[in-house]
Amino acid sequence: MRAKKGLVSLLIFALLIIFIIVSLLWVNHYLFLSFGVIITAILLFLVHFERRVIEAREIVLLAVLAAIAAVSRIPFASIPSVQPTTFVIMMAGLVFxxxxxxIVGVVAALSSNMVLGQGPWTPWQMIAWGLVGFTAGLLRNQSFMKKTWGKVLFAISWGFLFGWIMNLWGLLAAFGSEALLDMRLLIPYFLMSAPFDTMHxxxxxxxxLVFGGIWIKILERFKRKYGLLE
Structure with a gap:
């Protein structure tokens, strides 16, 4: 079982890297790439639950979590880098x-951009937020993630990692792949984004800290009562 999960994890990262490379070469067709990321996430989800039929209420739960993550981003759009989307995606991964x-991460990014604006940055946001939920799920059984300080460290880390992933897109889109090897561009670009990453x-x-405890209790209660996404 562990070997299978490890293989699935490697497959996810390999596919995400492929999507990143293709998005650079096929920048004008970002919506096709976005749906490709979603299809990949769904296929991996189905692989995880291959031994039983997925119930309709589980699909509804996924849709509700993704909708909350997407809609919660919109009221905060005027405040740079401040939104509860990362938190909601993190909770989904930790519990389920x-x-x-x-899935919650990639769908939330695509659907919220239907309102805030689609662009070549969309697949990168989908990958970044998808990785938030994916890594939260991978680490959820680790002892440090069961403690408040561990969750706080995870939240801080992804505040910066998300920004760094988007910085890579910005550099590649503006200056090409050679920018990643040019410290004169790389360092100032990342330093300029530091205040926004810190806000995130x-x-x-x-x-x-304000909502994490109650969110985990509610989602765990739904999970136990209805046997969702076990």
Whole structure:
């Protein structure tokens, strides 16, 4: 079982890398790439639950979590990098597992951009938020993730990692692949984004400390009562 999960994890990262490379070469067709990321996430989700039929109420739960993550981003759109989307995706991964977190992340990014604006950045946001949920699910059984300080550290880390992933897209889109090897571009670009990444990290921690406990209790209750996404 562990070997199978490890193989699935490697497959996910390999596919995400492929999508990143293709998005650079096929920049004008970002919507096709976005749906490709979603299809990949769904296939991996189905692989995880291959031994039983997925119930309709589980699909509804996924849709509701993705909708909450997407809609919660919109009221905060005027505040750079501050939104509860990362927090919601993190909760989905922590309670329901890596595959669920991945799907909630990629769907939330695509659907929220239907309102906020689609662009070549969309597949990168889908991958970044998908990885938030996926890594939260992978680490959920680790002892440090069961403690508040562990969740806080995770939230801070992804506040910066999300920004760094989007920085890579910005550099590649503006200057090409050679920018990644040019420290004169790389360092100033990342330094300029640091205040926004810090705001993202701080907002993640605030949402986690204020709402994290009650969210986990509610989602765990649904999971146990209805046997959802076991």
């Amino acid at each position: 597992g890596a595959e669920t977190g991945l 990290a701080v907002s993640n921690v605030i949402f986690l």
